[in-house]
Amino acid sequence: MSDAPERLPARDRLSAAAGRVSTYASRRRPLPTAALVIYAVSIALLLGLWSAYLAVSGDYPFGRVRAGAWQAAPRVGSRDADPYARAVVARNAEIPLAIGEGLTLTATGDSLGQPLDPRCAYRVGPTTPQARAWTLTLYDGDGRPVSSELQRSGFTSAEVLRDAEGRFFVAISREPMPGNWLRMPETGRPGLALRLYDTPVAAGTAALDARTLPAIERLDCAS
Numbered sequence: 150m151s152d153a154p155e156r157l158p159a160r161d162r163l164s165a166a167a168g169r170v171s172t173y174a175s176r177r178r179p180l181p182t183a184a185l186v187i188y189a190v191s192i193a194l195l196l197g198l199w200s201a202y203l204a205v206s207g208d209y210p211f212g213r214v215r216a217g218a219w220q221a222a223p224r225v226g227s228r229d230a231d232p233y234a235r236a237v238v239a240r241n242a243e244i245p246l247a248i249g250e251g252l253t254l255t256a257t258g259d260s261l262g263q264p265l266d267p268r269c270a271y272r273v274g275p276t277t278p279q280a281r282a283w284t285l286t287l288y289d290g291d292g293r294p295v296s297s298e299l300q301r302s303g304f305t306s307a308e309v310l311r312d313a314e315g316r317f318f319v320a321i322s323r324e325p326m327p328g329n330w331l332r333m334p335e336t337g338r339p340g341l342a343l344r345l346y347d348t349p350v351a352a353g354t355a356a357l358d359a360r361t362l363p364a365i366e367r368l369d370c371a372s
Contacts, residue, residue, distance in 0.1 A: 217359030218262075219254040219343065223351065246344065251280070252351040254343045259365040265339045267323075269370035273341070275316030278361045281347035282306050285319060285363070290337020297332035304329055319363075323371070341365070 213222050225245045246253055258264050259271065277283050286303035287295045294302035309317045310329050320326040323333045333339065343363065350357055 214357060216254075216357045217362055218256045218258055218260045218365045219359070219362050220256070221252055221254045221357065223248065223252060246346075246351070248351050250351070251344060251346040251348055254345070254362070256341045256343075256365060257338060259367050261367070263367065265341075265365075266367075266370060267333050267336060267339060270320065270322035270324075270326075270333070270368040272318050272320055272366045272368055273363045274318035275363070276361060277306070277343065277363060278345060278348055278350045278358070280306070280345040280350070283346065283348075284342075284344045285309075286342045286344075287321060287331045287333075288340045288342065289334040290339065292340075295332060295334050295339070301331065303331065322368075 213220050256265075265271070273285065283306045284303055285305075288302075289295050296302055304317075304319060309319070311317045317329065319329040319331060321331045321333050321339075323335070325332075345351065
């Protein structure tokens with residue numbers, strides 16, 4: 150009699166192999182519940198931090214009012230400011246105007262809705278809403294006031310030159326221009342800030358009319 154082990158039929162060998170695989174799979178321990186909880190909390194935390202960063206890294210996400218090329222967030226300086234607005238103020242180290250003090254309007258595009266281009270020249274004017282005083286400031290792409298040979302980054306209502314009818318025009322370009330002139334930054338996306346002090350516009354956004362705000366007109370662009 151031969152001592153060689155008896156070979157099983159092919160069907161029996163497959164059944165035995167399947168049984169071993171089933172036994173191995175049943176012996177594997179499932180992922181603990183605590184690990185699943187930690188994984189889910191980590192994903193939620195990362196998504197929350199990412200969404201919060203996007204909300205506070207740009208402009209005010211809520212409560213903005215647009216009129217023509219200008220926009221404002223009237224409640225930023227009030228007690229009713231939302232947490233995101235407070236976070237943007239803290240991140241930018243700003244001191245917003247309170248409702249009783251005035252209103253700040255910003256613009257990053259012209260009156261036709263095109264973004265301000267440092268290669269182009271612009272004319273801003275000729276009127277502003279009723280206010281005791283106002284300032285117009287030009288900023289570079291990093292949010293810093295633009296400086297020039299004249300050490301000027303803006304104009305005030307007390308010093309801006311006006312025509313016989315009381316209108317004003319501020320030119321913004323790389324090359325000097327006669328009258329009220331601000332130098333356009335070389336690169337980046339510039340922006341404008343119009344601050345109105347002691348104005349009835351700050352009391353309610355219904356008084357904010359694009360027809361009373363300065364128009365931002367593109368003149369020409371360098372090739």
